[in-house]
Amino acid sequence: MSRRSCPSPHELVKAIRNDTLGSDVQAHAESCPECGETLSLVSRLQAASQPSENMPSFESLRWNIRARAILDASRRRHHRATGPLRSFHLAAGLSLLAVVLFIMIAPFVAPNAFHGLVSVGPLPALVAAAMGTHLIALGRDRLHG
Amino acid sequence: MHDELLHQVYEAVGADLYAYIERVCANDADADDLFQESFARLLGSDFAGDNVADSRRYLFRIATNLMRDRFRWSRRWGFTVLPELIGRAPESRYLDEIDAHRALATLKPRQRALLWLAYVEGMTHDEIAATVGVGSKSVRVLLSRARKEILNQLGEHLS
Ligand SMILES: [Zn+2]
Numbered sequence: 001m002s003r004r005s006c007p008s009p010h011e012l013v014k015a016i017r018n019d020t021l022g023s024d025v026q027a028h029a030e031s032c033p034e035c036g037e038t039l040s041l042v043s044r045l046q047a048a049s050q051p052s053e054n055m056p057s058f059e060s061l062r063w064n065i066r067a068r069a070i071l072d073a074s075r076r077r078h079h080r081a082t083g084p085l086r087s088f089h090l091a092a093g094l095s096l097l098a099v100v101l102f103i104m105i106a107p108f109v110a111p112n113a114f115h116g117l118v119s120v121g122p123l124p125a126l127v128a129a130a131m132g133t134h135l136i137a138l139g140r141d142r143l144h145g
Numbered sequence: 146m147h148d149e150l151l152h153q154v155y156e157a158v159g160a161d162l163y164a165y166i167e168r169v170c171a172n173d174a175d176a177d178d179l180f181q182e183s184f185a186r187l188l189g190s191d192f193a194g195d196n197v198a199d200s201r202r203y204l205f206r207i208a209t210n211l212m213r214d215r216f217r218w219s220r221r222w223g224f225t226v227l228p229e230l231i232g233r234a235p236e237s238r239y240l241d242e243i244d245a246h247r248a249l250a251t252l253k254p255r256q257r258a259l260l261w262l263a264y265v266e267g268m269t270h271d272e273i274a275a276t277v278g279v280g281s282k283s284v285r286v287l288l289s290r291a292r293k294e295i296l297n298q299l300g301e302h303l304s
Binding site: 008009010011012013014017037038040041042044045046047048049050051052054055056058061062064065068069 | 261
């Protein structure tokens, strides 16, 4: 039989699924190696197409979807509520970073004018600690948000 | 989507979708999660379909995307996973089913998806292309390669 008369695989699958495989197609498949192969493959895979018993019931699916929706809404609320706080921590952390960079770079740019500020001693350490606190708070927020 | 349509979609598509996800993922925990996530996306998206056929197409596309993302994340979508990791022995007495499970388990997840959509779901190449997110021409090439591989595997099991 000519190749032209071969049914497409999706036609074969639909026919098998709907139990409407005609005798002419069956006869063709017996004489056509490719269609015979396709039929055999379809029946093998169809045999494995039953879902396992683990498939969630409709009720459990519906509850799961509701629980997800509630969780998403609560996440969004938390995100909105902590938004301004996060912005504050970010702004504070970045300005402190700018101060630290200024203290580190200024002695090279204007050594004489800056001499007094550097002698303050523990100032850079204090600024770094404060900056760290803000960035940790920001990180923790993000983790829980 | 109202509850009644959701129920109809679950009844009409649920078992097919779950079997598809189970066979492509070959991991029960993932299957549950991806199945529920697919339905959640169907409800949560702006998908406007109001019938079972549209929902079916949408669910298969979403589930395929989710599986691809998950496998890509672990770099396994286009690569063969060791069969012993995924060749979960099916609780089946039927030789055909065991053969098909084993043969599928030796293929790449994307090949399993293509074969399933073509030979179990009976999708056309264009429908598969839309579901898997590759061109129709690529589907033809990838599918014919996957078909050759699974037939080899099934042949070995038969002999
Ligand atoms: Zn033929």
